[in-house]
């Protein structure tokens with residue numbers, strides 16, 4: 401009669417990963433500013449607050465304006 405011997409496997413305990421906050425903060429600030437610029441062009445680049453003359457920027461982001469609920473026309 402054959403007997404099998406099962407050795408208990410030892411799994412290492414989960415080690416929490418340390419997030420390098422000092423490495424993340426500059427990227428978070430960069431993407432935050434980028435998102436604010438994008439939000440400006442989508443939401444406020446029209447009429448009196450327009451930085452670029454003409455309607456080109458407004459036409460490019462027109463659908464995004466409606467999607468985000470900015471008043472348009």
Ligand SMILES: [Zn+2]
Pocket residue numbers: 462465466472473
């Ligand atoms: Zn519109």
